[in-house]
Amino acid sequence: MDGPSIALIAVAILFVLLAARVPIGIALPTVSLGGIIALRGTRPAFGMLGSLPFDFAASWSLSAVPMFLLMGALTYHTGLTRSLYAAARLWFNPLPGGLAVASNFASAGFAAASGSSLATAAAMGRLAIPEMLSFGYNKGLATGTIAASGTLGAFIPPSIAFVLYGWYTQQPIGTLLVAGIVPGLITAVAYTAMIVIRCMLDPGLAPRAEIRGGLAEKLAALKDIWPLPLLIVCIVGSIFSGIATATEAGALGSSFALLIALATGRLTRETFVRSVMEAIETTASIFFIAIGAILLTRFLAMAGIPNLMGDLVASWELSTIAVILVMIVVYLVLGMFLDPIGIMLLTLPIFLPVFDGLGLDLIWIGVLVVKMIEVGLLTPPVGMNAFVVKNVVGDAVSLNQIFAGLGWFLVCEAVVIALLVAWPELSLWLPGVM
Amino acid sequence: VPGAARAETSLTYGSSLPAPHVIHEKALAPFFERVAEDTGGALRWELIPGGTMGSVKEAVQIIEDSIVDSGLVLDIYTRQELPVTSMFGDMIALTDDFIVFAAAANEMQLVACEACRTERADKDLVSLAYYAPDPYLLMCADDTRGYDDLQNKKTRASGRMGVLVETFGATTVTIPSSEVYEALQRGQANCSVASAAWLESYNLSDVVTNIIDLPMGSYFNAGLLYMNKATFDGLPEDQRAAIRGNLAKLVADALFAYRTQSGEALAEAERKGVALVEPDPKLTEALAEFRDGEIANTVATAEEAGLDGAAERVETFMALVDKWRRIVAETGDDEAAFADALDREIFSRAEF
């Protein structure tokens, strides 16, 4: 049997295993190893198994993930977030879905500090979801907002995704980072519009509190909220002043959170251990899945899928817009199963020559590629941002509810992607004037 | 080609470099084409770039285990797997002319060092060609222009380059290359040891203000074409001959492409307003002094790691450097003449 057939069978089996409750981190390597053995025998499969887990885990850049998780857990468990949400509840009460809108923009602010969508979703999930749930927000709306707005982490600098794309395509990273800002903001606005409209049509999604705080009460609520804005200012400030890189800012942010909690007398041994444990568990389970996703990437590459797709695209002799549509469909499908790094590694070798041949602007393409891999973080069955949020909320919300809530955000994404495709200037204008 | 049934072989080449890298575009892709042509299409290669099949640290292992058939192997990551082959990597700071050192490394590895060859064969590996990237320069994002300015400056460097900048009086900071741009822009590092290619690939020309025009070293011992030994030995004789016949041009292409790219990148950076600064005497003296100690250090490190005959091997290598200095002085800018010399002195004599 040839490589592509084996790949097709393996993906079919993967679907069956996932449907049969096999944990994702076990289903992915099962089919990948099976496929590699079928293609090339046991030696490559087992050789890879010996070295890949360590080589993947031993990463400086990815260390931002556990650190931002820890920061989120610390701020939540020490109660730093509670007063902020009490204030937000008063201030945003008039706006339909006010807390969801506030969380959405808080994510955008946090994204300015975090290089990764996973880290943004993790930290913001810890801050915002329990508060929204305790105010009776719809579970899908609350978790969907955070999982989706986490993807802003890749658009507002710093961004690991753009660094990776820039390295791979040899495009200027600074230009790429700037190009992502406007699309990121458009996304945040689209999310906000959708949340407000949905909550206007169905007020039950986000119950408004009965209390009617006067201006005095509203101002009084502000005096307790200083720790969290201070924390965000510390982190963003440390990055932009050049004291810390995005990776280092994760550790620094955790330390700041710890110090603030100590200074305000909110830290107990119990909350500390609980926060650390949460960060550890989430990191371990996410990376365990990622190892499987990388094995799948390697299996598909061995099966010759990149070459096959490249030949197909070349033989169709498509127009520019058709090539972009094909790219979007391919990323949508791959994004269902693979991790962002895996998708880039698999697809860029195929698409780059095609884009180059058509003379397309690789900065604009970079924005589209990052957009699509970020969408992949939100789509089932393997949607890493949804998993992060699921890990943060525990048993309170099911994965199905999270994906259902994300459906509306994916509609927004469709609109945003259409805008970005139709008007490349949305991506290219800002880098042009800077 | 006669109508007889002939096996078509398709080999994979795994690389940790990005797809549009100069090594892929200017050296490997043309090499793969020439080999396909010379074998009437019977031997083809597929390049799998970007570390898809394994990171740079896994390079030896993925070839050994046939995850890929061939690939790029950097000696800094093979110190324990291939200690004899990799021991020359300690001498990178000696590289005043990267083309000379790369040619010498090819002759050392493929002709003059039997222990290197057996060591690789024991790991089911055969090595066919080596290259050197263009040399490291000191690039600064502030007003650092010479030795005195460099004191206590945070300078991004690793390995022997890190030790070197320490002797210049700078403070070595460790930052992964993917974060160099950010680090220079925001001041986590004032300077970085970097190759000219990074001016474009990492967009350093946007943040760098001064480049000190002093070649400080190059990883001249980088494996350009490693293959799984069983796979190589299993190829028909004519296919192996086609590979061998094209190796000299592969190496020459890689080195000259690096030289061209480096020159263009520096010129482009200057056009963007980056100053190319002549090194001051204190700096060149400090570098010369450091280089004097590097041979002894290489031998000592190798002996510490339990390798026999390190001193003789280093001596042999330095004699080859002198030999190639003379040859390169003659061939100059003539790439074809340089490739002919490589073929005559190395690839026609090498046993793989």
Place this chain on the structure above:
Amino acid sequence: MRFAYRWLNRVNSAIVGLSILAVVAMMVQVSLDVASKYLFNFPIPLTLEAVSHFYMVALIFLPLGFVTRKRGHIGVDLFTQKLTASRRALFDAFGGVLGVVYLALLVWFTTAEAAHQTRIRETWETAFGYVEVWPARWLVPAGCVFMLAWLVLLAADDLRFGLTGRRWLPQEGADARPDDGAAPRDLPPAQ
């Protein structure tokens, strides 16, 4: 079963303690490195190496057994949520068996790799000379072996429950779903 359960729980606590140490050490060392680099122009040596080679590996692999015990590995329950608890347990036992095979392979081959790297004294070249990093390789099989042990225990328990309706082990984590939307995650039990 009960004996294995109690014994593994004890080992878990020790291992979890080590992972906590790794996270805290990472936070402290990176923060001090940033501060010292900024204030005294003196970076703390080997921070990047310690983070990427020891702390990250420790905090990813050591807690795997703990996550498994809490049934914290994420899966899709869209198609099985309407089944009875015992039917679901049979599916879980199937996934558990696949997991046991995968983890057994992982333990075996990462141990072989760790032994190999130990034999050749895996070393990294840093700005401060060569540093031996092979001990970190052992963290991978160490974490995986505990995940394997928990998978065996839970798969056997699920199988028994699926077939007989009775369990050996007390239930914790995801299977006792209090799907009431209240408390976000419990305190990890058995600290």
